[in-house]
Amino acid sequence: xxxxxxxxxxxxxxxxxxxxxxxxxxxxxxxxxxxxxxxxxxxxxxxxxxxxxxxxxxxxxxxxxxxxxxxxxxxxxxxxxxxxxxxxxxxxxxxxxxxxxxxxxxxxxx
Amino acid sequence: xxxxxxxxxxxxxxxxxxxxxxxxxxxxxxxxxxxxxxxxxxxxxxxxxxxxxxxxxxxxxxxxxxxxxxxxxxxxxxxxxxxxxxxxxxxxxxxxxxxxxxxxxxxxxxxxxxxxxx
Numbered sequence: 671x672x673x674x675x676x677x678x679x680x681x682x683x684x685x686x687x688x689x690x691x692x693x694x695x696x697x698x699x700x701x702x703x704x705x706x707x708x709x710x711x712x713x714x715x716x717x718x719x720x721x722x723x724x725x726x727x728x729x730x731x732x733x734x735x736x737x738x739x740x741x742x743x744x745x746x747x748x749x750x751x752x753x754x755x756x757x758x759x760x761x762x763x764x765x766x767x768x769x770x771x772x773x774x775x776x777x778x779x780x
Numbered sequence: 781x782x783x784x785x786x787x788x789x790x791x792x793x794x795x796x797x798x799x800x801x802x803x804x805x806x807x808x809x810x811x812x813x814x815x816x817x818x819x820x821x822x823x824x825x826x827x828x829x830x831x832x833x834x835x836x837x838x839x840x841x842x843x844x845x846x847x848x849x850x851x852x853x854x855x856x857x858x859x860x861x862x863x864x865x866x867x868x869x870x871x872x873x874x875x876x877x878x879x880x881x882x883x884x885x886x887x888x889x890x891x892x893x894x895x896x897x898x
Contacts, residue, residue: 682832702884715889761822763884765882767881769825770823773821
């Protein structure tokens with residue numbers, strides 16, 4: 671069936687390096703994508719979103735890239751900090767539905 | 781408060797007990813959502829309210845799950861005759877504008893209620 675998934679379940683980076691978290695989706699009808707950050711014991715926190723008519727969107731230290739040709743979404747975090755350690759979820763919306771991926775755990779090493 | 785508030789934060793129930801989970805959305809938010817999050821997984825949609833109307837309950841796993849939002853503000857998710865597979869974190873989210881789970885509105889999540897059924 672159609673699903674949202676992530677390539678890597680865990681990612682470990684050195685403080686100050688850039689992080690790239692990937693997500694694959696298979697529902698071609700999805701037209702809106704969101705990245706959430708979830709710290710331990712907390713609910714998901716909105717980071718950035720992108721609509722399907724865009725291929726790139728930038729926020730503060732974060733960039734989301736959307737490649738509709740290969741149905742791929744990525745989140746880039748610049749100059750990763752210890753406070754960025756969390757589980758990151760991509761979510762896709764379409765057809766009155768919202769689906770989350772399983773998540774990638776990002777660990778930042780000092 | 782400034783954010784979505786959920787209570788209790790933790791709930792332990794014996795199998796067969798009924799439980800009630802509360803959600804206080806951000807004041808003035810029209811839309812309210814409930815999600816179930818199993819350990820190590822992403823949240824899964826349960827149900828959606830627009831004000832007091834429950835417009836989508838397609839994600840509720842069985843008729844043991846019931847949600848209400850009688851005055852269009854606070855919502856309660858009730859699980860009857862709990863079973864071990866109900867153990868999960870139950871998340872509530874609210875959104876300022878109307879629109880179901882597929883709407884292009886930002887959802888603000890609470891910290892969740894962790895339910896453990898023994």
